[in-house]
Structures are given as C-alpha cells and as structure tokens.
Amino acid sequence: MDFRLSEEKDTAFLGKRWKDTAETVIIGGGCVGVSLAYHLAKAGMKDVVLLEKSELTAGSTWHAAGLTTYFHPGINLKKIHYYSIKLYESLEEETGQAVGFHQPGSVRIASTPARVDEFKYQMTRGRWHPNPQYYIEPEKVQELFPLLNMDKVLAGLHNPGDGHIDPYSLTMAFAAGARKYGAQLYFPAEVTDLIPQSNGSWNVVTHHGTIHAKRIVNATGFWAREVGKLIGFQHPLIPVHHQYVVTATVPEVKALKRELPVLRDLEGSYYLRQERDGLLFGPYESQEKMKLQDSWVTQGVPPGFGKELFESDLDRIMDHVEAAMDMVPVLKNADIINIVSGPITYSPDILPMVGPHQGVQNYWVAIGFGYGIIHAGGIGKFLSDWIMLGEPPFDLIELDPNRYGKWTTTQYTALKARESYGFNNIVGYPKEERFAGRPTERVSGVYEELKPKCSMGFHAGWEQPHWFYKPGDDIGYKPSFRRTNWFEPVGREYKQVMEKVGVIDLTPFGKFTIKGKDSVKLLDHLCANTIPKVGFTNISHMLTPRGRVYAELTVSQLSPGEFLLVTGSGSELHDLRWIEEVAVCGNYSVDISNVTDEVGVLGLAGPLARKVLQKLTPDDLSNTSFKFLQSRKISIDGIPVTAIRISYTGELGWELYHNRPDSSALYRALMQAGQEEGIDNFGTYAMNALRLEKGFRAWGAEMNCDTNPLEAGLEYFVKLNKPADFIGKEALKEVKEKGLHRKLVYLTLKTENVDPEGNETVWYNGKVVGNTTQEPTVTAPIKAWHLPMYLLNLVL
Incomplete structure (x- = not known):
C-alpha cells in the first residue's frame, strides 16, 4: 500500500496504518528504491516498507532523461541492462501503469580510427551475452539516422531495442507493483536516526514513529551521505550538475515516418534523442568545465531540496551544442524551449555502490547511480535475489560498496568524480588507468x-608497479587496443624471473589476522580446504551456499590458533565483510583484525631466489629445511619478517611480510644482496603472465561468484571429505554428482599485434560456446577459456 502521511504522529490514520516492524526497510523513493521494494515483495518477502523523505521520484529520478540501453563497456553490467529493458517491456501489462517506453534503438558514432577499434573490441566481448549489438558501416548509420552529417562518420555501433522511458511513470509502475505484492510505501517520512541493535537489527526512527527492521537499505540518491552519517559512514559520493536541452518542434523531425534512434556522438560527448517532434540532447562537459555541487558534501543537502533544479548554464556546454549542430545540422535552426539542470550522484569511478556494507551488520546500499533509470530494474532484481538467497546471484564485484575504504577521502572523491564525469565518453581502452586524486x-x-622507474597501476587505493623502464624504452602510459609500449619490457621481466631472480612489491594484498579459541572452527567452516598446521600455508576458497567461489585466500597458521589470511588487493573489504558476517552469525569467539595498511609485502621469485635470500639470514632456507608452503618468522638483514615459501609466479620464491616502515630497508637489502645474481624488479603484468603460464587461477578471472571450484579446476583445494561442514559443501556435492556443464581449459592462440584481453566470445561452428578470461602470456599466446563439456574432447 501507498500511504501519504500526516505530519501529526498521533492521528488515528497513522495508528491504523503505521507498521512497527519490517523485515526490510528501504530508505529512498527514487526509481532504484521503489524497484527494490517491488522485487522484494514479488519474491515473497512479507514485510517490506519503503520510507521516502518527500514524495516518490523526488531527487534525481523525476528530471532524468530516461535513456535505456543494452550497451555497457563492462561485462557484468550487461546483465543488469538486459534485465531492465526486458522488465520495462512488460511492466505496464503487469501493473496497469503506463511507463512511456520508446524503443527506437540507438547508434553510437565512431569518427576516429581509435573509436573504430573500440567498437570492434566491444563486439568481440558482447556476443556471449544476449544483448543485441551490431557493428555497422556508414551507409547503415545514415539509413538509421537520416539527419546526420556523415562527413566524419567512420562506423557505428547499433543496439536495437535501446531507447528511453518516462522516469516518473516507470517509478509509479514499480510502486503499483510493490503495492500489488504487499509492500508498503510511506511518504513523506524522513528518517531522522538509525539505531543498531545488539542482534544486528535496526530501529529506524522517523517523525511518525520507529520501525524495527531486520535490515535497512540506503537508496537515497544524493541524500545517501546524510543517511550514512547517521551510522558513522562517509559514503564517497558527490552531486554533479547535469544539463540537457529540449527543443521545440523541428520540421525535419516531424516529417519522419519513424522515431529516430538515440544518438551518441562519443567524440562530441553528448547523447541526442527525439522528444515528441523535437530533440533532446545532453552533454558531458570536460572535467575542467563540469560543475560539482561540493557544498552539499561539506555543508549537507539543503533540507527542502527535492523537486528543485539548479540554475542552467548554457555557456558551460556551448562546445557540445556546437558539436551537436555540426553532426545534426537541423539543430542550428531549432528553438530551445527548456534547459534542465539537475543533480545526479557520482562515485569516484562513476559506478554505483550496491550490496551489504562492511563494518556493520544488515546495512545495505544502492547508491551512487549516475545512470539510475537503466540500472533500476536490474539492480532491484539483483539486490532482491541477494537478500533472499543470502549470496549474490551473479558476479558484480565492480559495484561492491566495499571497493572503497578509509583512504577514499572527500578530496579524492571530488577529484575522481570530476574526472569520471569529464571522461564519460573517452575511448575505453584495455588496462585503462586514470590519474586524478x-x-x-x-x-x-x-x-x-x-x-621513477616504472608505470604504476592503481589497486584499491594503492600504487603498485605494472612494469619497469629501461634505457631506450618508450615510457609512460600509452593505452591501445594493440600491443603497446609495455609488451617488450614485460617480456623482459618475465625472462628475468624465469632465469634469474626478481623483486615485486605486493604490499597492496589484503591482509587479516584471526585468533581466538574458535579461530580454527571458523576457518574450517569458511574454507573448503583443510586448515594448515602451525608453520604451514595453503590456498583456500570461501564458497557461497550454492557452491560458488566467493573468494580465494592464502591461509597461514603462524602459531596455535593464530592465522594470517591474504587476499587480492581488490577483494580486501569484500572478503573481510564475508568473514566478519559468518563469525558474527555463528557466534564464533574470535578476534579479526585488518592489518592491510600496517604490513608491507615484498615478493622474491626466480631460480636464484634462495641464493640471494640466504645471504641475508642465518636461518636455513634449504629445500629440506624450508619446504614449499611453509611459513616462519625469520630475520632478514636484521629486519623481522614472516616468510612464506610461495610465489604467484609459479617459480621458487618467498613472500616476505614485515612492518610497513621496514619496506625500504628490506628492499635495499635484497637488491644489494642480489647484485651478483643479476637481481631486478618486475611488476604485476609479468606476474600475471607467469601465473597464467603456470596454470594458476585468479579470482575475478578464472573464478568468481559465477563459477564453482570444480569448473575452475580447483578440485585439489576442495576437500569434500573433511569432517567440517563448510559453506557450500552440500551444494558442491550435488554439482559433482550431476556433472559439470562447462570447464576451464588452457589453449594457445595465434596472434600478432592484437591480443585477447579477456571476456572475448568463443565461437565453434558458427555458434557462441564460451568466453575467455584474461590476457595471454607475453611469450606463448596461452589463454584460459570457459567451454562446454561436450567440446572438451575436441580441443584437448
């Protein structure tokens, strides 16, 4: 039901209607929040309550341009876009509420050779998804959009079924559906406080009363920071001024017999669509010209701001207006009847934050949507499934709110949001790096x-060397869809580790300690592998209840009941949240600490690694004394170190864990000791090539929440016969009994100047049969592929 509430708390109306308890309270009545209410109620959740501060669609939803598209440059979000469009096609019939959905398709314009490469790159990645997408020649572009000036058009990317929808009507349809399935929507009902309870539930305080909720979801758009502050979070979000221009009737548009497709001129950095018999176009200004509403970050959102707009500024977007007039000449004579300038909310990397938040129980977020209309349907379904199932329905790690941490300052957020908005339509190269903040x-x-010696990459806030320079190298960041300046140097580093010895900075690893009387029990429940003995290390996987790979960890038992857990840099808080949740829900008596920032890590790898390291320590490093996967505390040149005999390169090596302030002294000692052996640096690009050639899997590539460990070839690390009832055990037994549908295999490719980068479509006899994972090695074109079982006998 929808309830418009009186401001008087003690009215008879509220006494009858106001709920005191709910399983889920959603805060925020924009398109995303109402979609979640609809999906949860439709999934069978009985007590779903949505609280909206003013009225539904207030904030950013009501003034949105309403664009919908199957296209997304990433992989996982294609699923979100696809679901949204299919839902919007049927929502009116389901709810009885018209949604104003137009589907004339869309055309992206390539007007430079780099854009043509980008379109071809995207075509290789798009075909193993159902989203319709076609690379088209200029003649087809003109046929689809006859009002174009074709002088600069080299190619197009066509997505049939794209279009636009009325955001207000869409939200009302979600509301109608939510009511139909039993959800209750209260407005105006501002949340004034959020009080966590000892059992992980929440008291949600409003002027009308308090609701006790099992979980809460923050879906409050540009109010998300204010709501987060109620529980001590500073969500890294900032409102951006986005403008679009609406014209009066354009005779040439009115004369057309069909609606124009949505046009995206990427070099001009704007979108353009038909609006009745006129046109609507919206630009994305450069980072120098765009405008942040940063006062809302420092001073808070004005209390009454809901369905207001900012003052428009046509001068700020004139470069884009002129570009649009050049590409679509009929605009030159069109009369502007409206300029809409409203707030949309950006995260540092432009992607929303979706899922449970680390650091507090049962607090979920669906915030930071710069493209909320196309995301609303799919995100509502994704979050609903996650809440109902207890695990993500598919991998969407790029939206994990826990990709940000305390390092994500307000200044960083502002600088990155400015960059992300200004780079909205830049060429999307593989291995992209952005440098603001x-x-x-x-x-x-x-x-x-x-x-000064290397090209740095950005990993969860850390700077980490990707590859190193030598005299004569073409240095710097030079992205390309073809082999570029890093290829030969990475091959050199690969050879260095294979033949001699190399040092790599691995400090960005996520690192946790777990100790306490239940530490072994907790890890035995979390991990599919057995728990290592004191002084030993193993590779373990945390699985979801359905038997998917949630995380890969290196687990070391340093002393009885004291463990060091190591994960990838991008998984730090993602994994920590899961561990903490299982510990709390199972009432395990443990102490969990995140020591990522305190502990530095250097890796030493190569056939001469032992010889170099032995010079610096009295401890016996021989193979009989310090075996593979052993761990122990040793002294290296007087520096206390926890040494683990393991290397992701697959070569002889150690990971050396130490107090972060000792990193420089330890590095210099290693480099000095290894001069005779020809020691040198290597970066993450070479390490990735080495691990792929060795057959080592990487979380996020060969395995993730879409993959079970048997598909990924991880049987060795999964002990189905161990006594402990680890998470996902029963589901994995069932998978094993029924048999696999696909399997990870390693194959070689013939390539010259263009190498696969990962997630390319694999074809067999004219049919899509699978996909690749990550880029090939630099010496042999080895590639990991997910293929159906029926093909394995043909390719192996």
Whole structure:
C-alpha cells in the first residue's frame, strides 16, 4: 500500500496504518528504491516498507532523461541492462501503469580510427551475452539516422531495442507493483536516526514513529551521505550538475515516418534523442568545465531540496551544442524551449555502490547511480535475489560498496568524480588507468624508490608497479587496443624471473589476522580446504551456499590458533565483510583484525631466489629445511619478517611480510644482496603472465561468484571429505554428482599485434560456446577459456 502521511504522529490514520516492524526497510523513493521494494515483495518477502523523505521520484529520478540501453563497456553490467529493458517491456501489462517506453534503438558514432577499434573490441566481448549489438558501416548509420552529417562518420555501433522511458511513470509502475505484492510505501517520512541493535537489527526512527527492521537499505540518491552519517559512514559520493536541452518542434523531425534512434556522438560527448517532434540532447562537459555541487558534501543537502533544479548554464556546454549542430545540422535552426539542470550522484569511478556494507551488520546500499533509470530494474532484481538467497546471484564485484575504504577521502572523491564525469565518453581502452586524486595515502614503503622507474597501476587505493623502464624504452602510459609500449619490457621481466631472480612489491594484498579459541572452527567452516598446521600455508576458497567461489585466500597458521589470511588487493573489504558476517552469525569467539595498511609485502621469485635470500639470514632456507608452503618468522638483514615459501609466479620464491616502515630497508637489502645474481624488479603484468603460464587461477578471472571450484579446476583445494561442514559443501556435492556443464581449459592462440584481453566470445561452428578470461602470456599466446563439456574432447 501507498500511504501519504500526516505530519501529526498521533492521528488515528497513522495508528491504523503505521507498521512497527519490517523485515526490510528501504530508505529512498527514487526509481532504484521503489524497484527494490517491488522485487522484494514479488519474491515473497512479507514485510517490506519503503520510507521516502518527500514524495516518490523526488531527487534525481523525476528530471532524468530516461535513456535505456543494452550497451555497457563492462561485462557484468550487461546483465543488469538486459534485465531492465526486458522488465520495462512488460511492466505496464503487469501493473496497469503506463511507463512511456520508446524503443527506437540507438547508434553510437565512431569518427576516429581509435573509436573504430573500440567498437570492434566491444563486439568481440558482447556476443556471449544476449544483448543485441551490431557493428555497422556508414551507409547503415545514415539509413538509421537520416539527419546526420556523415562527413566524419567512420562506423557505428547499433543496439536495437535501446531507447528511453518516462522516469516518473516507470517509478509509479514499480510502486503499483510493490503495492500489488504487499509492500508498503510511506511518504513523506524522513528518517531522522538509525539505531543498531545488539542482534544486528535496526530501529529506524522517523517523525511518525520507529520501525524495527531486520535490515535497512540506503537508496537515497544524493541524500545517501546524510543517511550514512547517521551510522558513522562517509559514503564517497558527490552531486554533479547535469544539463540537457529540449527543443521545440523541428520540421525535419516531424516529417519522419519513424522515431529516430538515440544518438551518441562519443567524440562530441553528448547523447541526442527525439522528444515528441523535437530533440533532446545532453552533454558531458570536460572535467575542467563540469560543475560539482561540493557544498552539499561539506555543508549537507539543503533540507527542502527535492523537486528543485539548479540554475542552467548554457555557456558551460556551448562546445557540445556546437558539436551537436555540426553532426545534426537541423539543430542550428531549432528553438530551445527548456534547459534542465539537475543533480545526479557520482562515485569516484562513476559506478554505483550496491550490496551489504562492511563494518556493520544488515546495512545495505544502492547508491551512487549516475545512470539510475537503466540500472533500476536490474539492480532491484539483483539486490532482491541477494537478500533472499543470502549470496549474490551473479558476479558484480565492480559495484561492491566495499571497493572503497578509509583512504577514499572527500578530496579524492571530488577529484575522481570530476574526472569520471569529464571522461564519460573517452575511448575505453584495455588496462585503462586514470590519474586524478593519485596517489592516496596508500603508498608502500618502496613507492618513492620505484616511482621513477616504472608505470604504476592503481589497486584499491594503492600504487603498485605494472612494469619497469629501461634505457631506450618508450615510457609512460600509452593505452591501445594493440600491443603497446609495455609488451617488450614485460617480456623482459618475465625472462628475468624465469632465469634469474626478481623483486615485486605486493604490499597492496589484503591482509587479516584471526585468533581466538574458535579461530580454527571458523576457518574450517569458511574454507573448503583443510586448515594448515602451525608453520604451514595453503590456498583456500570461501564458497557461497550454492557452491560458488566467493573468494580465494592464502591461509597461514603462524602459531596455535593464530592465522594470517591474504587476499587480492581488490577483494580486501569484500572478503573481510564475508568473514566478519559468518563469525558474527555463528557466534564464533574470535578476534579479526585488518592489518592491510600496517604490513608491507615484498615478493622474491626466480631460480636464484634462495641464493640471494640466504645471504641475508642465518636461518636455513634449504629445500629440506624450508619446504614449499611453509611459513616462519625469520630475520632478514636484521629486519623481522614472516616468510612464506610461495610465489604467484609459479617459480621458487618467498613472500616476505614485515612492518610497513621496514619496506625500504628490506628492499635495499635484497637488491644489494642480489647484485651478483643479476637481481631486478618486475611488476604485476609479468606476474600475471607467469601465473597464467603456470596454470594458476585468479579470482575475478578464472573464478568468481559465477563459477564453482570444480569448473575452475580447483578440485585439489576442495576437500569434500573433511569432517567440517563448510559453506557450500552440500551444494558442491550435488554439482559433482550431476556433472559439470562447462570447464576451464588452457589453449594457445595465434596472434600478432592484437591480443585477447579477456571476456572475448568463443565461437565453434558458427555458434557462441564460451568466453575467455584474461590476457595471454607475453611469450606463448596461452589463454584460459570457459567451454562446454561436450567440446572438451575436441580441443584437448
């Protein structure tokens, strides 16, 4: 039901209607929040309550341009876009509420050779998804959009079924559906406080009363920071001024017999669509010209701001207006009847934050949507499934709210949001790096020494060397869809580790300690592998209840009941949240600490690694004394170190864990000791090539929440016969009994100047049969593929 509430708390109306308890309280009545209410209620949740501060669609939804598209440059969000469009096609019939959905298709314009490469790159990645997408020649572009000036058009990317929808009507349809399935929507009902309870539930306080909720979901758009502050969070979000222009009737548009497709001129950085018999176009200004509403970050959102707009500024977007007039000449004579300038909310990397938040129980977020209309349907379904199932329905790690941490300052957020908005339509190269706001406070102890020698990459706030320069190298960041300046140097580093010895900075690893009387029990329940004995290490996987790979960890038992857990840099808080949740829900008596920022890590790898390291320590490092996967505390040149005999390169090596302030001294000692052996640096690009050639899997590539460990070839690390009832055990037994549908295999490719980058479509006899994972090695074109079982006998 929808309830418009009186401001008087003690009215008879509220006494009859106001709920005191709910399973889920959604805060925010924009398109995303109401979609979630609809999906949860439709999934069978009985007590769903949505609280809206003023009225539904207030904030950013009501003034949105309403664009919908199957296209997304990433992989996982294609699923979100696809679901949204299919839902919007049927929502009116389901709810009885018209949604104003137009589907004339869309055309993206390539007017430079780099854009043509980008379109071809996207075509290789798009075909293993159902989203319709076609690379088209200029003649077809003109046929689809006859009002174009074709002088600069080299190619197009066509998505049939794209279009636009009325955001207000869409939200009302979600509301009608939510009411139909039993959800209750209260407005105006501002949340004034959020009080966590000892059992993980919440008291949600409003002027009308308090609701006790099992979980809460923050879906409050540009109010998300204010709501987060109620529980001590500073969500890294900032409102951006976005403008679009609406024209009066354009005779040439009115004369057309069909609606124009949505046009995206990427070099001009604007979108353009038909609006009745006129046109609507919206630009994305450069980072120098765009405008942030940063006062809302420092001073808060004005209390009464809901369905208001900002003052328009046509001068700020004139470059884009002129570009649009050049590409679509009929605009030159069109009369502007409206300029809409409203707030949309950006995260630092432009992607929303979706899912449960680390650091507090049962607090979920669906915030930071710069493209909320196309995301609303799919995100509502994704979150609903996650809440109902207890695990994500598919991998969407790029939206994990826990990709940000304390290092994500207000200044960083503003700089990155400015960059992300200004780069909205830049060419999307593989291995893209963006440099605003860098470095953060997260720099390792060897950063200053390595910075002049290498090309740095950004990993969860950290700076980490990707590859190193030598005299004569073409240095710097030079992205391309073809082999570029890093290819030969990475091959050199690969050879260095294979033949001699190399040092790599691994400080960005996520690192946790777990100790306490239930530490073994907790890890035995979390991990599919057995728990290592004291002084030993193993590779373990945390599985979801359905038996999917939620995380991969290196687990070391340093002393009885004391463990060090290591994960990838991008998984730090993602994994920590899962561990903490299982510990709390199972009432395990443990102490969990995140030591990522305190502990530095250097890796030493190569056939001469033992010889170099032995010079610096009295401890016996021989193979009989210090075996593979052993861990122990040793002294290296007087520096206390926890040494683990393991290397992601697959070569002889150690990971050396130490106090972060000791990193520089430890690095210098290793480099000095290894001069005779020809020691040198290597970066993450070479490490990835080495691990792929060795057959080591990487979380996020060969395995993730879409993959079970048997598909990924991880049987060795899964102990189905161990006594402990680990998460996902029963589901995995069932998978094994029924048999696999697909399997990860390693194959070679013939390539010259263009290499696969990952997620390319695999074809067999004219049919899509699978996909690739990550880029090939630099010496042999080895590639990991997910293929159906029936093909394995043909390719192996």
